[in-house]
Amino acid sequence: xxxxxxxxxxxxxxLGNPSELFCPYIDCRNVCHQxxxxxxxxxxxxxxxxxxMRDSCWSMHGERK
Numbered sequence: 001x002x003x004x005x006x007x008x009x010x011x012x013x014x015l016g017n018p019s020e021l022f023c024p025y026i027d028c029r030n031v032c033h034q035x036x037x038x039x040x041x042x043x044x045x046x047x048x049x050x051x052x053m054r055d056s057c058w059s060m061h062g063e064r065k
Contacts, residue, residue, distance in 0.1 A: 008040045019035060024048045
């Protein structure tokens with residue numbers, strides 16, 4: 001849970017603390033926005049899509065590969 005929490009906090013800060021983020025949860029597939037708390041719940045319950053680390057979607061969360 002600590003890793004998911006850190007991911008959501010850092011992503012939110014890098015994007016200017018929006019109320020919603022793209023959700024990298026398995027079913028959301030990083031294509032829909034969810035409230036920050038929902039993103040955290042999704043990641044803790046089911047995890048992140050496996051290809052997230054390979055995709056070019058890093059910039060959607062303010063990250064660099």
